[in-house]
Amino acid sequence: MHSVGFMRRLLSRLAGDTVYLLVGFPLAIIAFCLTVLGLSSGAGLLVVWVGVPVLALTALVARGLGDVERIRISGVLGTQLARPRYPRSPEGAGWLRRMLTPLSGGQPWLDVLHALVIFPVAILTFCVAVTWWSLTLTGLTYPLYGWVLSNIPDNHGLPELLGFGRGYFVDSLFYGALGVVAAITLYPVVRGCALLQASLGRALLTGVAELQERIEDLTEGRNAAAYAEANALRRLERDIHDGPQQRLVHLAMELSRAQRELERDATAAQNTIGKAITATRETLDELRALSRGIAPPILADRGLAPALAALASRCTVPVELDVQVDERFPALIENTVYFVTAEALTNVAKHSRAELCQVTLSRIGDTLLLTIGDDGVGGAHVAKGHGLSGLADRLRAVEGELAVRSPAGGPTTIVAEVPCG
Known part of the structure; x- marks a missing residue:
């Protein structure tokens, strides 16, 4: 049962990665063409200011395509990706400021860079995935249709060119073995291609956002530590003020009274000193309890x-x-x-x-x-x-x-x- 579940997950992952690579190829073509067209047109029209809205529109298109890619990458990597925080125009901003906002900051240009860089990578991964699937399917199914090819006159197949001979049986063994090898390596090859393309996309499309989230988490942790330390210090100060400090004041008064009584009534002075000793022990016990908020030497040693x-x-x-x-x-x-x-x-x-x-x-x-x-x-x-x-x-x-x-x-x-x- 465990092995069946594992195979099911493996096939599901293989199917998902294959769809990711196959769909990524036309998306990469669209993104590359739109981005190149937008950048070249916008740069050429900057002299008449028409290029500014063209470049802004190109950045917005790259942002939209980047959002689609982030969703696709999440499926491959199995984790939810953070969406970058794009700059917004302030209220009451003029048309020029609103026009320049999509071009401000670093992430819009990273989106554009992703549309340009992912194109050759998508071509490579698409070709590798299609080649491996083709080798697997044609090799494993060759015995079903190979007899037709083997009976074609003057059809010199790859086994014959490699010196293995000619004939349906030889061709079936050769192409069947090739299909088995391709099938065994299909998952790691397709998975590797998907991870390569997805990791590049993640670095460009969410790298800055993940770094910002990391900084915010560290800042929150630092603030939480400071908050916890401040609360601990206030609690310790309050406990010392309400407990040992009051006891020590009372102890000083008791000892002063014992000193005065010692000259005229030794018995009363002895009773007062006994109470002071009891108060001293209680104060020590309370200080020990309070010291639990301070790292003890035994921990360090x-x-x-x-x-x-x-x-x-x-x-x-x-x-x-x-x-x-x-x-x-x-x-x-x-x-x-x-x-x-x-x-x-x-x-x-x-x-x-x-x-x-x-x-x-x-x-x-x-x-x-x-x-x-x-x-x-x-x-x-x-x-x-x-x-x-x-x-x-x-x-x-x-x-x-x-x-x-x-x-x-x-x-x-x-x-x-x-x-x-």
């Missing part, structure tokens, strides 16, 4: 496995930890995995009412896969204003992704993918 084990041991919910990687990664990657785990465990302890939490870290190719699950009440999501939104921002900073499945009533599963290659 020993790596993810010991650092995650320390996190698991401090969680108030029992944690089953399974770290399947032992190599070291760049500091940014390790910090991201550590902080995502720390924040997720904090949410589990505060909100999930779970009895058990499972943390698994594994590597699949160039991606670290962090999975955190609990048997709590569920209802977690990554909307702004909720605890997990900061995790999504932090992961976007390293081009990672966060997926949360947490139906009402539980269980909750959080999956973070962190590129590490």
Whole structure:
């Protein structure tokens, strides 16, 4: 069953690539002729300004043909291609400005260049595809019609010219073998031609657009990292102000009172010092909890496995930890995995009412896969204003992704993918 499905997909791909090459040939002829005609006419008429609208119309035609080619390329490459952002005339622009807008920017000229460059490539790929299909079909079907050719007087076939002899049987073996070889190599040859033509088209028609999208993604990731860092710093500042700072102020007041009582009432001073010691321990515990937002020395010194084990041991919910990687990664990657785990465990302890939490870290190719699950009440999501939104921002900073499945009533599963290659 698996082999049948594979053959079906292979034949479907072969048919798609063949149609792409066969249809691409007449489209390339049309694009080349229209573009050459438009460019030559427009350049020749520039002296009387009539050439400007002619060139603008040529650019628009090349843009339309480029849109058609982008759709065709998407089918060959199996991915949706980005459409470039063409310049637009500002509101209230004059006729000359509107006329020049289709010619401004780099992408219109790349569309024109594609119409010119793809023409010889389309001729080559078309000829190769037609030749291979012809060899396959005529060679495999030769026994059905070859007896007619073999009985024609003075018909010197290719086998006879190569010294293999003459006759229906010899010709059938020769052309049948040729057809088998062509059939075996048909898919890689046609696929290679389609990829060659489609890759050239993608580079010219969407290369700039894909680069712009990449820049926007990196900018968004940088902004998300800055946003997450700013939120973490504000939260840490607020927690320090509301917690340890107030405790330390109270501790200073208690010690001052103990100092005054020490001269007149040693017992009262001893009680005050005891309260101060208790307050000191509580402050230390709170500072340890706050320090989870800062990368610990154990992470830098020993790596993810010991650092995650320390996190698991401090969680108030029992944690089953399974770290399947032992190599070291760049500091940014390790910090991201550590902080995502720390924040997720904090949410589990505060909100999930779970009895058990499972943390698994594994590597699949160039991606670290962090999975955190609990048997709590569920209802977690990554909307702004909720605890997990900061995790999504932090992961976007390293081009990672966060997926949360947490139906009402539980269980909750959080999956973070962190590129590490």
